[in-house]
Amino acid sequence: xxxxxxxxxxxxxxxxxxxxxxxxxxxxxxxxxxxxxxxxxxxxxxxxxxxxxxxxxxxxxxxxxxxxxxxxxxxxxxxxxxxxxxxxxxxxxxxxxxxxxxxxxxxxxxxxxxxxxxxxxxxxxxxxxxxxxxxxxxxxxxxxxxxxxxxxxxxxxxxxxxxxxxxxxxxxxxxxxxxxxxxxxxxxxxxxxxxxxxxxxxxxxxxxxxxxxxxxxxxxxxxxxxxxxxxxxxxxxxxxxxxxxxxxxxxxxxxxxxxxxxxxxxxxxxxxxxxxxxxxxxxxxxxxxxxxxxxxxxxxxxxxxxxxxxxxxxxxxxxxxxxxxxxxxxxxxxxxxxxxxxxxxxxxxxxxxxxxxxxxxxxxxxxxxxxxxxxx
Ligand SMILES: [Zn+2]
Numbered sequence: 001x002x003x004x005x006x007x008x009x010x011x012x013x014x015x016x017x018x019x020x021x022x023x024x025x026x027x028x029x030x031x032x033x034x035x036x037x038x039x040x041x042x043x044x045x046x047x048x049x050x051x052x053x054x055x056x057x058x059x060x061x062x063x064x065x066x067x068x069x070x071x072x073x074x075x076x077x078x079x080x081x082x083x084x085x086x087x088x089x090x091x092x093x094x095x096x097x098x099x100x101x102x103x104x105x106x107x108x109x110x111x112x113x114x115x116x117x118x119x120x121x122x123x124x125x126x127x128x129x130x131x132x133x134x135x136x137x138x139x140x141x142x143x144x145x146x147x148x149x150x151x152x153x154x155x156x157x158x159x160x161x162x163x164x165x166x167x168x169x170x171x172x173x174x175x176x177x178x179x180x181x182x183x184x185x186x187x188x189x190x191x192x193x194x195x196x197x198x199x200x201x202x203x204x205x206x207x208x209x210x211x212x213x214x215x216x217x218x219x220x221x222x223x224x225x226x227x228x229x230x231x232x233x234x235x236x237x238x239x240x241x242x243x244x245x246x247x248x249x250x251x252x253x254x255x256x257x258x259x260x261x262x263x264x265x266x267x268x269x270x271x272x273x274x275x276x277x278x279x280x281x282x283x284x285x286x287x288x289x290x291x292x293x294x295x296x297x298x299x300x301x302x303x304x305x306x307x308x309x310x311x312x313x314x315x316x317x318x319x320x321x322x323x324x325x326x327x328x329x330x331x332x333x334x335x336x337x338x339x340x341x342x343x344x345x346x347x348x349x350x351x352x353x354x355x356x357x358x359x360x361x362x363x364x365x366x367x368x369x370x371x372x373x374x375x376x
Contacts, residue, residue, distance in 0.1 A: 032307065032341055036263035040301050042291060044251070051109050056102065058083070058109040059299075062251040064229050066113070067293045068095070068106050076202070078102035079129040083255060083293055084110045085248060087226025090119035094246055094255050094293075096134035096144065096209075098202050103133035107140070118142045119226065122233070123211055124257025124295065125242045126150035127270075128158065128202055135209035146211035147235065147242035154210055162204045169200050185334055188350035192373075195349030199269075215244070236283075238276030239266070239295075245283075252287045259283075262297025262304050264346040265311060265353035273312065273357045274364060280309050296346075311342060312357075319358040320365070329362040329370050 039045060049057040050066070055075030061067045061083075068082040082095030084106065091110055097103050103121070110118070121137040123130050123146040131154060134144050161169060173193045180186035215222060217235040224231040232247045239258040246255040258267060259279060266276065284305055292300050315336060322332040333355040338345075347353045351373055363370040 032263065032344070036300070036304065036307075037298055040291070040299060042301070044253070044291060045299065050112055051105075053077075053105055056105060058106070060113075061291060061293070061299060062248060062253045064226075065248050065251060065253050066109070067255075067299055068109070069293075069299060070296070076129075077105065078133075080127075080258070080295055081293055081297075082106055082130075085226060085229065085231055085246070086110065086114045086116060087229035089116060089225075089227030091116050091226065092119050092224065092231060092246070093121040093137065093142070094124065095257075096121060096123050096131045096137065098129040098132050100133045100136035100206050103136035107136065116227075119224065120145045120213065122146065122244065122246060123150055124244050124246070124255065125240045126153040127240065127258065128199065130257065130295075131211070132202055132206055132208065134211065135207050138209045138212065143213045144209070144211040145213045145215050145233075147244055148214035148216065150242045151210040151214070153240075153242065154208065158203050158208055161200060166197070166200055170196060188334060188355070191347065191349040192351040192355075195352050198348075221247075236275075236279040237272055238279040239268075240270045241272065243279075252290045253293070254283070254286065254290055255293045256283075256295060258295035260292055260294040260300075260305060260308060262294045262300045263344070264297055265342070265348070266308065266357070267348040267352055268357045268360075269348075269352050271357075273316075273360050277309065277312050277316075280305060280312070284309065311345070314339060314342075315354060315357050316361055319361045322358075323362060323365055329359055330372055332362065333358045333372055 044062050046060040049059045051058050054071065056068050056070045056078040058066055058068050064086040066083050068078060070078040070081055072079060077099050079098035080095055082097060084094060085092045091114060093106060093110065120143045123144060137144050170193060173196050176189040177186055177193060180189050215233060221232040221234045230250060232249055234245050234247065236243050236245060236259060243257055243259050245257065245259065288302055290302060292305065294300060318336050319332060322335060327335065336354050336358060355373060359370050359372050
């Protein structure tokens with residue numbers, strides 16, 4: 001609409017300026033986070049969830065395509081998002097969540113809409129909040145698919161962590177809080193203690209069940225025909241080196257795992273920021289009406305992908321200025337300033353979202369290994 005294309009009456013002028021003012025106000029004064037919490041206005045999405053347990057709800061977002069969206073403020077049974085895809089002959093479940101209760105909730109939701117056999121459950125990557133509920137699927141006799149490295153990471157890391165007490169596990173992180181010389185260092189270090197605690201605590205609550213079927217990245221995109229509904233699984237590097245995305249190409253719907261999060265800083269515990277940014281640039285070339293189920297946060301579209309890329313750009317730009325000014329990496333990881341527009345974005349913790357990302361940029365730019373903190 002171009003309201004200025006013809007001579008206009010005063011009335012039209014007023015109507016035009018009012019709507020422009022409203023748009024301007026929306027852009028300027030509604031916080032990004034508030035916009036990010038609202039469901040996209042997309043005809044594919046059913047406004048009414050099929051089930052809502054508080055900690056997660058399940059909503060239809062396409063023809064045979066459902067999203068499980070978690071609300072961590074009401075419980076951590078699922079913690080991550082997920083969903084399921086249902087064809088004439090079979091269904092795929094996405095994510096093992098943080099507990100078998102979460103996986104069971106999702107399986108029950110599937111049975112509310114279909115009785116077709118479960119073809120497989122897929123872990124988008126190896127992290128605890130996407131895998132620790134796998135035992136529920138395995139007990140049902142359903143295969144659990146994942147990247148070939150996922151099972152090894154789960155076994156090695158979580159077994160080792162669980163061999164330590166929580167106190168011992170937190171000790172080096174708490175030491176950083178005690179030794180912090182400024183308020184800001186102390187706050188950042190405290191956020192890391194809380195992040196590390198939230199990594200440790202779910203481990204050992206339920207039997208760990210490893211993915212049963214490794215999917216070979218060399219054979220991707222991998223097509224799965226569910227009967228009248230075709231799914232493609234692709235491998236990207238970014239949030240981890242085990243990331244899988246699940247696409248429903250005919251409907252432009254993509255389950256992103258933690259490669260995409262909504263209204264949050266990217267969690268970079270085990271990530272590769274430069275590859276991650278390249279992955280997001282690739283995905284930005286998907287159809288402009290693509291609907292995403294992010295790993296955490298509300299269902300979203302391309303504009304949210306653009307915001308996530310802008311957050312990465314901002315971290316990289318600030319880090320580059322510090323690098324060029326000769327600021328040491330230990331200081332640079334603490335000096336990043338969260339822009340006002342992202343101030344309400346959740347951070348898993350300072351170190352895991354910002355510190356390690358800056359550390360990795362420094363390592364790339366200097367061509368030398370840089371090591372500030374232990375990040376598992
Ligand atoms: Zn993750």
